[in-house]
Amino acid sequence: MDTISLLLQGLSVALDPMNFALLLLGCFIGTLVGSLPGLGPVNGVAILIPLAFSLHLGATESMILLCAVYYGCMYGGRISSILLNIPGDEPAIMTTLDGYPMTLQGRAGEALAISAIASFVGATLATLGLTLFAPILAQAAIYFAPEDYFALFVLAFITIGGLGGIDPRKTLLAACIGLMIACVGIDPATGVPRFTNGWYELYDGIDPIVALIGLFAVSEMFWLLEIGIKSHSQSMTGDTRSKLPSLATLRKTAGATTRGSILGFLAGILPGAGASLGAVIAYSFERQISNRDGTFGKGDERGVAAPEAGNNAASGGALIPMLALGVPGSGTTAVLLAMLISLNVQPGPLLFNNNPNLVWGLIASLYLANFVLLVMNVPLVTIFTRVLTVPVWILLPMVASVSFVGVYSISHSPFQMVTMIVFGLLGFILRKCEISLVPVVLGLLLASDMENNLRRALSISGGDYLILLQSPISIGLYVLSAVFLVLSVVLWRRDSKRLEVVGD
Amino acid sequence: MTTRVLGTAIFLIAVAFLCVGSSYRIGAGDPVGPSLFPMLVSIPALALSGALIVNPRIEHPWQGRKSALRLLIGIGCLFAYAFLLEPIGFLLATFLMFAGMACLFGANQKQASAAAVVASPGLFILFDLVLGLPLPAFGEWIG
Secondary structure (H helix, E strand, C coil): CHHHHHHHHHHHHHHCCHHHHHHHHHHHHHHHHHCCCCHHHHHHHHHHHHHHHHHHCCCCHHHHHHHHHHHHHHHHHHHHHHHHCCCCCCCHHHHHHHHHHHHHHCHHHHHHHHHHHHHHHHHHHHHHHHHHHHHHHHHHCCCCCCHHHHHHHHHHHHHCCCEEEEEHHHHHHHHHHHHHHHHHHHHCCCCEECCCCCCHHCCCCHHHHHHHHHHHHHHHHHHHHHHHHCCCCEEECCCCCCCCCCHHHHHHHHHHHCCCCCHHHHHHHCCCHHHHHHHHHHHHHHHHHHHHCCCCCCCCCCHHHHHHHHHHHHHHHHHHHHHHCCCCCCCCHHHHHHHHHHHCCCCHHHHHHHCHHHHHHHHHHHHHHHHHHHHHHHHCCHHHHHHHHCCHHHHHHHHHHHHHHHHHHCCCCCCHHHHHHHCCCHHHHHHCCCCCCCCHHHHHHHHEEEHHHHHHHHHCCCHHHHHHHHHHHHHHHHHHHHHHHHHHHHHHHHHHHHHHHHHH | HHHHHHHHHHHHHHHHHHHHCCCCCCCCCCCCHHHHHHHHHHHHHHHHHHHHHHHHCCCCCCCCHHHHHHHHHHHHHHHHHHHHHHCCCCCHHHHHHHHHHHCCCCCCCCHHHHHHHHHHHHHHHHHHHCCCCCCCCCCCCCC
């Protein structure tokens, strides 16, 4: 009951003409960015943040705009997966497996419509989950003391690498790099400048937004430059207009969509997993249970529906820990967190009490965004399929220009533009070494909070380190961290052994 | 190899971090001070980068000399833009950067200059005039 009245209040925020216009714009930009190969939600949202600042949008308006972009990207990624066999962004990789075969069979329009509907169901179910669970989690988090928050941050860093058999040393080192970079600048508690080498430009610390644009947008450019990406010359085959699927097809994919949504949602809530994992899990699970006739990989509708429901549901799920605890579960939500922090809005339990208009306005606009995106992605999808023919040599210089303008407009300083490029190089080298960038960002963002909570806890106890291990919440979180750490090491060793066998 | 080099760099940085970080003095009424957290972070960084030097595991191969050259020119292009934006102005700097990057991404000279001629004033109109983000149109040399 309470939730419904809050949601109605949020709906009035979301339907404010300005906010609704931003929502439409965000959905459009998001689908566009998602559909362009090489640009995904992380880069898209990162390069738009400075623009949101410079236009003096408030926190609520900025969040509505950027979350619409985020949701839009999840819809848009599938378009080039299906039509060109090139995933528009990372979470859409799984959609190529059955989507492109459908295109080859002349069923592109059907694939686009089925995947849009699956996206809609996944995202809507996840938004529903967000509505129900985020306030509960936020309520529980009110009981967290500073030492519990410190433990929560430790858990976030340990789980961010996920259980995908990724080298846990690399994700943890990435987190340390982020934390170390965040130490640069004046220590807010004592006024001591740290690691600045006397450079006044560094006294304010590294602006996370500038670092993010460098790490995601600029490093992506360097990456594509080095691999020598070519404009794809394939013409799109056949009719790409969406055809509404028959009722029988919808019934056939209903199970896949629902299962994909639930799995994706759960993957999204877990820290570090994010939308890509949601799609992978949803597709693999669906193949396990539905592939009786061996139709998967040859253009099975369910193989399109499941991963699309999965990645869209995961993107909604990933917003839960970000809003309720201030601990993001994925790269894009980390970028959104950076924006909130820069606007002096601290996510976490207090956000729900102090700023209900932001929280519920955002949630209500996510429901609206889904309807808008369904319209943009079924009847209007041809607008976006045309954009796919833009060559990379226009697209990527454009990304460079927008990144520069964004950074310049928030800082007016060549130093910040150089910082952005340096972070681009750092991101590029880390990616070359198979080191994920998300933990770096998370470290960069959470360091000050982590340090404050540690110091607050220790000043409460008068410097007694035992306080860190005294509350049941923190002990529980450390046990969970330890279990996760052991599990990730075991899975990584198993996977790397298997790779060695294959390598022989 | 890349991982080893990177690991060594991070290892050395973490050593420096530990040395510099431990030198900050504790103020009154703050039992831990500004030193604890940097030290707490640099110790695992030391251990983990050390482990990567010993056993780097998988990494992405480099694409060869031609790619590296293209990358270096691209990096130079972006740095030049950062330093030239204010002196020579947005229109000219963006034209040069746009054309240069377009060439690097496979456009021929004609395509690159055509795209840059349209994009540079187009972006200026979008950002400066429509969105109201002040950009230095002509830079300092024209006054």
